[in-house]
Amino acid sequence: MLIKILGPGCANCAALERVTRDALAQLGVDAEVVKVTGYAEIAAYGIMSTPGLVVDEQVLVAGRVPTTARVTELLAAHLAS
Helix, strand or coil: CEEEEECCCCHHHHHHHHHHHHHHHHHCCCCEEEEECCHHHHHHCCCCCCCEEEECCEEEEECCCCCHHHHHHHHHHHHHC
8 A cells, every 4th residue: 555645844734644554553454655756646636635645546635634533444345445
């Protein structure tokens, strides 16, 4: 699983990375987590408000920092699909 955290490096981007890593730990899933900071690449996902969470090239969250529980739900659903 490839997870991308989209954002310029702001506090919300760091928070999204933290809750995503916490969710991965809760699920016991190993994934590659990368940061994407380039505006052109972020805009290519159709995200106009950061942070963004992209899993295997699918945008799951944009413009907010969800709770760890919500990210865990989203990742579990993605794994089940």
